[in-house]
Amino acid sequence: MSPLVYYLAHLTVLAYALVGGVFLAFSDFIMRSLSLTSGHGGAEVMQVINREVFRWVFMTLFLGLAAVSLVLVVHAVFWLDGASATLIAAAGVVYLLGCFAVTVVFNVPMNEALAGMDLAEASTESYWSGTYLPRWTFWNTVRTIACGLAAALLLFGLTALSQAQHAQ
Template structure:
């Protein structure tokens, strides 16, 4: 079981790294561009992410999180079950739920504005600020999940 926790932890760390890139410099770069160009860049990124390795990791960790959380209740002793369960809950809520209920609807709204420069220019500053704030939460959550699973792997 320790190798599954290790792989899940490394995958969550990779997800955290992608989110950190957006929080650290990608969004800041897009925000510095004129609104129409920043928004167009973000729409392009959002359209390409669906066919990426990142999506395999992001979505693949959802059933893995659930499975690890359930399995931890029956198989581990000591600190490992708590760490595994905490990592699973944090990933499912702080990454998957925030993405599905926050970032994705905003991405869809921005995409629907493609070709409407005035609406896009009005929406872009609010989008960029809120989307980035939500992304900070996803960065933190995936990083904490990674740490929980990697530490649990060492204590199994």
């Protein structure tokens, strides 16, 4: 593995864990707290969060990890072999499918639906409590697990790579 990709992979372990930590906070207590607000408070806060997320470090990490994950998969498939190749490629695939694709296919459409809703309408409260909270949180938990698993797989892949290089 080239030194550049090697160091990038190490930083990616950290980035997977950071993004997973944000998702964990939402699944563990933020969404539950928002569900306990009165009236349309939770829906309103989530509308604001969904607008603000595009302006900060999180989105750079989230999108950047998709590109880096693809690089890791390609690098593992074409330039590595053995357990390290399998683990590193699996890490990238887990992030791309379990985090990035889940976000695009499930969470973003729900965020867009919520963004277009009028907080004064009863249908917004119904969507918020009956659909958004349980489904969004479920898919967010999938993203949390995927990020943790991707970090672990990449860490184990880098460890296997180091052990294989030392054995040579």
